[in-house]
Amino acid sequence: MAARIDLGDFDVVVVGSGSAGSSAAIAASRSGARTLIIDRLPFIGGTSTGVLDTFYGFYTPGEVSRKIVGGIPDDVIAGLKKLGPVVERANTYGAGTGVTYNPEHLKVVWERLLVDAGVKVLLHSLLQEVTVSDGRVLSLTLATRSGLATVSGKNFIDASGDADLAYFANFSYERAGEISPAQTMTTTFRMINVDVKKRKSFTKDQLHAAMEQAVLDGYQLPRREGSDHITTVDNTMATVMTRVDSVRATTNSEIESVLDNPFFLSESEINGREQALEYARFLIDRVPGYENSALYGLSTFLGIRESRRVYGDYRVTREDVLTAQHFDDQIALCGAPIEDHHSGTGTNWAYIPNSGVVGIPLRALQVKDSINTLVVGRCFSATHDAHASIRSMAQCMAMGTAAGTVAAIASKNFKEIRGIDFNDIKKVLKTGGAILEMPN
Numbered sequence: 001m002a003a004r005i006d007l008g009d010f011d012v013v014v015v016g017s018g019s020a021g022s023s024a025a026i027a028a029s030r031s032g033a034r035t036l037i038i039d040r041l042p043f044i045g046g047t048s049t050g051v052l053d054t055f056y057g058f059y060t061p062g063e064v065s066r067k068i069v070g071g072i073p074d075d076v077i078a079g080l081k082k083l084g085p086v087v088e089r090a091n092t093y094g095a096g097t098g099v100t101y102n103p104e105h106l107k108v109v110w111e112r113l114l115v116d117a118g119v120k121v122l123l124h125s126l127l128q129e130v131t132v133s134d135g136r137v138l139s140l141t142l143a144t145r146s147g148l149a150t151v152s153g154k155n156f157i158d159a160s161g162d163a164d165l166a167y168f169a170n171f172s173y174e175r176a177g178e179i180s181p182a183q184t185m186t187t188t189f190r191m192i193n194v195d196v197k198k199r200k201s202f203t204k205d206q207l208h209a210a211m212e213q214a215v216l217d218g219y220q221l222p223r224r225e226g227s228d229h230i231t232t233v234d235n236t237m238a239t240v241m242t243r244v245d246s247v248r249a250t251t252n253s254e255i256e257s258v259l260d261n262p263f264f265l266s267e268s269e270i271n272g273r274e275q276a277l278e279y280a281r282f283l284i285d286r287v288p289g290y291e292n293s294a295l296y297g298l299s300t301f302l303g304i305r306e307s308r309r310v311y312g313d314y315r316v317t318r319e320d321v322l323t324a325q326h327f328d329d330q331i332a333l334c335g336a337p338i339e340d341h342h343s344g345t346g347t348n349w350a351y352i353p354n355s356g357v358v359g360i361p362l363r364a365l366q367v368k369d370s371i372n373t374l375v376v377g378r379c380f381s382a383t384h385d386a387h388a389s390i391r392s393m394a395q396c397m398a399m400g401t402a403a404g405t406v407a408a409i410a411s412k413n414f415k416e417i418r419g420i421d422f423n424d425i426k427k428v429l430k431t432g433g434a435i436l437e438m439p440n
């Protein structure tokens with residue numbers, strides 16, 4: 001057996017470079033910690049660059065749109081604007097104003113911000129094993145293109161979206177589908193050569209009615225409330241339309257998730273692409289403006305909305321969201337509705353009353369079973385419903401900023417992550433532009 005490659009020792013090790021992980025690494029390094037970020041993919045950004053093109057969560061939905069996320073996420077937008085257009089799509093429905101960007105530009109923006117902050121970037125590296133002693137993560141084993149490698153650190157951040165670090169460390173988590181129905185998955189796709197003006201003459205309701213009719217006529221469209229939107233490139237539309245189940249029943253009436261079975265995940269990727277082709281056929285045949293269009297890009301991988309959610313010191317709940325709960329240790333805000341892409345044909349929405357916002361407590365980022373691990377992004381500690389509100393990318397970036405800051409302060413001061421005065425954390429976050437309380 002070949003010897004394992006030693007990749008070194010760091011103050012903060014971040015697994016996953018999506019919106020949450022990249023923000024965490026940038027924050028940790030800016031706070032002076034020797035920081036490593038690891039991703040299995042050959043590029044940075046995870047879902048933000050591999051699947052999507054619109055940040056939600058920067059603004060509250062409703063008649064009055066308030067900006068509730070700032071700091072590193074603002075630097076991301078500034079970096080995008082240097083490379084090309086960024087389009088704010090006002091939306092009083094849905095999750096509020098969306099910020100649409102070019103995902104290819106975002107890959108470079110994330111890289112620039114990470115490199116400029118001094119973060120060591122490790123791509124093409126898949127976490128496979130975690131060594132833990134008494135709740136302290138000591139090291140990680142990664143499958144790299146050069147062979148198995150190890151990395152050690154003082155503090156760790158699970159930003160893998162699917163809680164891979166917690167999974168391999170045997171920390172407790174809830175599998176999506178175990179308690180509440182799991183959110184479905186989506187292969188996104190882009191269409192070029194669309195007559196956008198003509199497309200805009202067709203309303204959302206007309207689009208959904210056309211989908212219903214197409215199904216009656218034999219098209220295979222599992223979701224009948226899919227959406228399309230303009231992009232930063234002329235005559236190009238992006239879609240969030242396909243629907244692939246992330247959980248299925250097994251013969252002994254247990255549930256099986258896509259992450260339990262590598263063949264299930266593979267079949268789902270194939271299914272998502274087949275569906276995308278069918279939705280593209282529908283658009284070309286049935287939707288005004290698409291007559292001369294063509295399918296141009298499929299998402300790099302299937303978008304997973306939820307898979308594993310780690311148990312933290314606190315779990316944010318549906319009630320917290322719908323009563324706009326605030327917490328003494330809140331590190332970010334969220335105004336997005338509970339948006340549940342269940343396995344039926346539609347989507348369920350539940351709004352925070354009076355355009356309110358819910359706080360995200362630091363305790364929901366502290367992994368219950370560990371003394372030196374934080375969890376951020378779509379695998380943070382929340383119930384299914386609360387997660388369905390707080391999972392937008394702006395909130396992932398805000399959570400990441402907070403976790404990176406906490407991990408850096410702990411590492412530099414030889415403290416435990418739970419042993420830091422919250423006022424010190426708050427001070428650094430506010431100085432960096434984070435928004436912790438509702439602006440008037």
Ligand SMILES: Cc1cc2nc3c(=O)[nH]c(=O)nc-3n(C[C@H](O)[C@H](O)[C@H](O)COP(=O)(O)OP(=O)(O)OC[C@H]3O[C@@H](n4cnc5c(N)ncnc54)[C@H](O)[C@@H]3O)c2cc1C
Pocket residue numbers: 015016017018019020021038039040041045046047048051052054055056057125126127128159160161162164185186187240303304305376377378379391392393394396
């Ligand atoms: C179809 C879909 C549509 C959505 N629409 C929107 C939208 O329009 N706007 C919005 O704001 N939000 C949207 N969301 C939600 C939002 O995109 C996600 O919640 C968010 O991007 C999650 O960010 P993250 O950083 O937690 O995880 P991810 O972006 O998924 O990043 C996780 C990273 O970890 C890496 N990783 C995982 N396991 C390992 C491992 N073992 N070893 C190494 N690396 C690993 C992955 O490669 C990935 O890069 C959508 C989600 C989906 C799936």
